[in-house]
Amino acid sequence: MTIDEIRELVHLVTDTGIAELELQRGENRVRIRRSASAQHTEVMVPSDAPPAVHAPPAPASPEIRMPAVPAPTEVAPEETKTVLIKSPIVGTFYEGPSPGAPPFVRIGETVQPGKVLCIIESMKLMNEIEAEVAGVVTSKLVQNGQPVEYGEALFAITPL
Amino acid sequence: MSFDVESVRRRLPGRRVEYFEILDTTMREAAELAAAGAAAGTVVIAGEQTAGQGRHGRTWHSEAGSGLYLSLVLPAASPPAVTLALGLAAAEAIARVTDLECDLRWPNDLLLNERKAAGILVQVESGVLIAGIGVNVNHTAFPEELTGSATSLRREAGRPFSREELAAELCEAVDRYLRMLRAAGKEKIFALFTQRSSYARGRAVTVDRPEGALRGVTAGLDGDGFLKVRTPDGREHLIIAGGVRAVGA
Numbered sequence: 001m002t003i004d005e006i007r008e009l010v011h012l013v014t015d016t017g018i019a020e021l022e023l024q025r026g027e028n029r030v031r032i033r034r035s036a037s038a039q040h041t042e043v044m045v046p047s048d049a050p051p052a053v054h055a056p057p058a059p060a061s062p063e064i065r066m067p068a069v070p071a072p073t074e075v076a077p078e079e080t081k082t083v084l085i086k087s088p089i090v091g092t093f094y095e096g097p098s099p100g101a102p103p104f105v106r107i108g109e110t111v112q113p114g115k116v117l118c119i120i121e122s123m124k125l126m127n128e129i130e131a132e133v134a135g136v137v138t139s140k141l142v143q144n145g146q147p148v149e150y151g152e153a154l155f156a157i158t159p160l
Numbered sequence: 161m162s163f164d165v166e167s168v169r170r171r172l173p174g175r176r177v178e179y180f181e182i183l184d185t186t187m188r189e190a191a192e193l194a195a196a197g198a199a200a201g202t203v204v205i206a207g208e209q210t211a212g213q214g215r216h217g218r219t220w221h222s223e224a225g226s227g228l229y230l231s232l233v234l235p236a237a238s239p240p241a242v243t244l245a246l247g248l249a250a251a252e253a254i255a256r257v258t259d260l261e262c263d264l265r266w267p268n269d270l271l272l273n274e275r276k277a278a279g280i281l282v283q284v285e286s287g288v289l290i291a292g293i294g295v296n297v298n299h300t301a302f303p304e305e306l307t308g309s310a311t312s313l314r315r316e317a318g319r320p321f322s323r324e325e326l327a328a329e330l331c332e333a334v335d336r337y338l339r340m341l342r343a344a345g346k347e348k349i350f351a352l353f354t355q356r357s358s359y360a361r362g363r364a365v366t367v368d369r370p371e372g373a374l375r376g377v378t379a380g381l382d383g384d385g386f387l388k389v390r391t392p393d394g395r396e397h398l399i400i401a402g403g404v405r406a407v408g409a
Contacts, residue, residue: 089239089240090384090386090400091240091400091401092370092400092401098218114286121215121401121402122239122240122243122400122401123240123243123244123266123267123268123385123386123400123401123402124215124243124267124268124280124281124282124401124402125239125240125242125243125282125283125284126215126281126282126283126284127239127283127284128283128284128285128286130286144370145370145371146370147400
């Protein structure tokens with residue numbers, strides 16, 4: 001994770017009023033927490049971040065109907081909640097239906113449940129990832145065409 | 161050539177078989193049927209597609225009356241191993257009908273003499289898996305941009321084949337391989353793929369990736385079915401999407 005990416009996350013937290021955001025990508029884990037009283041933002045990069053785990057792309061059970069989107073994770077406590085949309089599968093992240101096509105969603109866009117946010121491709125299996133909540137897309141956390149791990153956060157959505 | 165959908169229905173009793181002379185894409189139609197409650201096993205066949213889908217925005221050349229273009233609503237299955245199982249199933253169906261033995265290019269392209277005779281795409285929409293299978297059956301020629309990379313069953317065998325028979329065999333073979341995946345696990349599918357595919361091990365390949373092409377030699381599948389490619393510096397890379405081509409192809 002680069003300094004620029006961390007800076008972008010800090011902006012995400014300050015711009016949206018999220019209380020706390022924790023993100024792990026590969027071997028890097030970052031937790032950004034807003035102080036309740038002050039306007040400053042704390043950034044913690046734990047030195048004991050666990051190594052990246054190559055998680056299986058499918059659930060352990062061989063006979064599970066795969067959810068289009070895993071259960072959203074609420075990272076912020078109490079009032080200001082952000083839902084992270086995570087990848088249910090190891091694959092390649094595509095922001096649009098085809099190269100050169102407009103992305104499925106843009107930052108700042110309001111989405112409804114069922115709205116396709118991106119495609120994760122794994123072995124020519126194109127997995128449409130849908131919003132499970134109505135809200136505003138506040139951040140896209142992966143670049144188009146990049147590989148993603150199982151459970152990696154793809155988008156942050158602030159529910160309406 | 162017209163398509164005798166009734167003969168397919170007779171071969172596949174109890175299964176919903178929908179046929180359209182012309183569709184934009186069988187994938188969209190199958191997804192809509194699934195969303196409306198169509199059971200697993202439902203199959204959508206088109207005589208011609210005006211917007212046949214390939215991988216991530218690519219198109220599938222879908223000439224009228226020559227190819228078999230079908231989409232199947234799949235039962236719940238373990239992705240992405242299911243994509244390898246579908247390639248094995250299609251190869252078996254083609255062998256039963258034509259005696260042609262396809263090579264499998266990871267993950268599931270079907271090749272005859274290094275040219276693509278059939279392709280498979282799987283989409284997950286709202287939790288439902290839909291497989292799209294396109295087979296070049298009776299094409300005698302291809303558009304210029306495909307002549308070096310595509311072939312048909314007819315061109316390879318020197319005679320035409322029944323698309324109806326192939327459709328029925330495909331549906332039955334997919335059922336068999338998905339049962340095998342459920343009963344014996346993904347390891348069984350990976351072992352069969354490794355046996356059958358010349359691309360699984362020891363093949364010099366290039367892999368198209370957004371960050372640049374990778375050139376190396378294939379080194380088998382990992383525990384999840386992803387393709388391992390060893391580069392000249394001795395490092396092993398895991399290929400998770402596709403875009404694998406033989407060097408020189």
